[in-house]
Amino acid sequence: MASVLLSLLLLLGPAVPQETHTGPYSLSFFYTGLSRPRDGFPSFQATAYLNDQDFFHYDSEDRKAIPRYPWSQMEGIEDWEKESELQKAREDIFMVTLKDIMDYYKDKEGSHTFQGMFGCELQSNKSSGAFWRYAYDGRNFIEFNKEIPAWVPQDPAALNTKQKWEAEEVYVLRAKAYLEEECPAMLRGYLQYGKTYLDRQGTPLPVSYVLLPRSELRKKGDLRLAQGASG
Template structure:
C-alpha cells in the first residue's frame, strides 16, 4: 500500500486551542508539503516536510537532520509551550512510510529504478465568511496520483495504478474518517493557535502601493499596466474598469506573487485606444484599505522605470527561493484550497 499516514503524524483533534484572537476578514490556511525521493544525492534529503501558515514557512523537517526546525521566531514559543507535540516522532514514521511507498509505486508502474518522487500536500482553510475547507492529495513524479474528497469520504484516482491505492484505502473506512476529523477539527484548531502565536506578523495588514504605467504598441494601441505591490495579506481584488464597468474579458493578469520581504505583488494589464485611456481605472480592494482605490494613468507614471525594475528584481529573488523549495511540492499546489470545487 502506498503511504497514507496523515491521521497518525498530525496533532490529535482532542487538543484545544488557547488564547484565540480575531482572524480578521481574510481567509487563513495551514498547509503541509511532504516529499520523498527514491535517491538522495548532492545534499538532497530522502524526505522533507515543510509547514506553512498563510503561505509563510513556519517549520521544516528533513531526513538529514531528523529535527523539526522553526522557520519563524514565534514558532519557538510554540515549541516551548507544546513540547510534547514538537518532539512527536511521527515525522520519522512518515519518512519510513514514504520510503516504502516509493518501492510500491515503482512496482505499480513497472519501473526498475531511477529517480522518483512521492509527494503529499494537505491542509485546511478558515475562510473570511467562517466556512472551512480541507484537502489531502498525492502526486507521483510530479503528476496527480490520488486525492481525498472529505464530503464523500472517498478517494479519486488519477490513473490505473492509483486504483490500487484507492481500493486499499477505501477498504479501511477508518482512514477517511480520521482524515476528515483532522481536516475539519484538529487542523482548524492548530491554525487558530498558530494565528494567535504569530498574530503580529500573520494578522497584520500592509497597504498596497498602486501605480499605472503605459506602453505604446506597434498596432497603434497602448497597454496600460497596473502594479500593486508591498501588500499583506495575500488576498487582493484587482480589476480594470472602463467608465465603472469591469473589463475582465479584456484583462491580462498574472498570479499574485511573493516579495522577498514577505509581502506580495500583483500585476494586470489591458490594451486600450490611446484616446480612451482616461476612461480606464485600476480598481483595487484589500483588507488594509478603508475604501477601494481607483487609479488612473498619469503623465508621471510613464517614467516609473525604477519601480518596474524594483518589482522585477524582487519577484526574481522570490521566485528563486520558491524554486529551491519547489522541488518538494507538486504542480497542483495553487488549486489546493478548493480541491473539491475550485481554487
C-alpha cells in the same frame, strides 16, 4: 501498514480552539520523497506553512522538526519533539507508498518522486477550504474528497493505494475529521501565538496549489510548490 496508518491518524489530535475574527489564514504541509536522494535533496523532506510563511522544516537527514523564525522564538507554540516523531511516522508511510508505486510500474531505473500536500484555511474563524492530494513524477496520483468521503484515484497505481488507505472505514473518517475539524483547530491554536505577525505580512496565498514537475524540485529547505487552481 494499516495499523501504522491508524496510529498516524490518531496522532493528529485537535488543539483547543480559540476565537479569531479575520483572515484568511492557512495551515499547509508540503512533502517530497525521492527514490534516489542526491546532494541537496534528501530522500524525504517536509515543510509546513502558516499562510505563505515557513513554519517548520523536517527532512530525512536531520529527522527533526525545526521551527523557522519567528516561530522558533515563540515558546509553547508546539511540542517539537512530538512533532518530530509525527513527521518520522509520516516519512515511513510516505516512502513505503513511493516504493509501492515504483513496484507497480516496475520503475527500477532513474529517480522518481512522490509529492504530497494537505492543509486548511480559516476565514472569520470558520473553515473556508481544505485539500489533500498527491502526485507521482509530477502527475496527479490520488486526492481525498471529503464530501464523499473517499480517496479518489487519478492514476492506475493509485487503486492499490486507495485499498490500503481505506482498509477500514475509520481511516476515511479520520482523514475527513482531520481536514474539517482538527487542522482548523490546530490553525486556531497557532494563531494565538502568531496572528499579529501573520497580519503584518499581508494577504496569504490561496489555499490551493499545484504540484511541481520533478524537474522543478527545489533544494533542501525550499519546497514551496507553485500556486495554482484546486483540482
